[in-house]
Amino acid sequence: MNTALWIVAGLLAVLFLLAGGGKLFVSKKKMAEARGAQGWVNNVNPGFVRTLGALEVLGAIGLILPALLDIAPILVPLAATGLATIMVGAVILRIRRHEPKAMLLDLFYLAPIVFVAIGRFGPEAFG
Template sequence: MNIVLWILAGLLAAVFLAAGGMKLAQPKEKLAASPNMAWAEDFSPAMLKVIGAVEVLTAVGLILPAALDIVPALVPLAAAGLVLLMVGAAITHARRDESRSIATNLVLAVLAAVVAWGRFGPYPFT
């Protein structure tokens, strides 16, 4: 199960590093013009940067603390943070009637919840 949790954490980290990096690197107008990012119209440019930074930090928090053996307890906290972030994203998409995006958010939330459960519970880093 330890390997499964590492794989899930790695996949989540890759997804959120890419998504957060995109939000940090691109202006609001370019993000909002993308078909899957129309929700960006509802947020200020500063808030989009904050969301991107949170995504990048949680991606880093899923891998580096355990890989470097420096406060590995941060891994399940980062995963729990991603669950909260995805719940917020699902709410945003629900308000905009974007059901396909809600499904994606829920899948990512469940994967992050599995990592949080595994690392908080039966498979912590020792």
């Protein structure tokens, strides 16, 4: 179980580093024009998009680094919980925008995040 949690956390960290980095470094205009349901950026402040990107990058770092360095490993399930909260917000946004395919993808990402949060808070918590 510990190995599975490490693998899932690593894959999620890569995913959220890329997604968050994109929100931090790609312009709002280019994100809105990009292929794939990114039209939501037209409805929010650019500062919100950047903040969301920064939180995703911090969450990705928090999934791996605290446990890897054995410094405050309790941050791992807290980071997973924070990313899960972001994804719940994404699902709500997709429901409001009537984007069922994108909502299913967000739910698909939410499941492994919850797996890591529960696993690291519970049976495979870092001692």
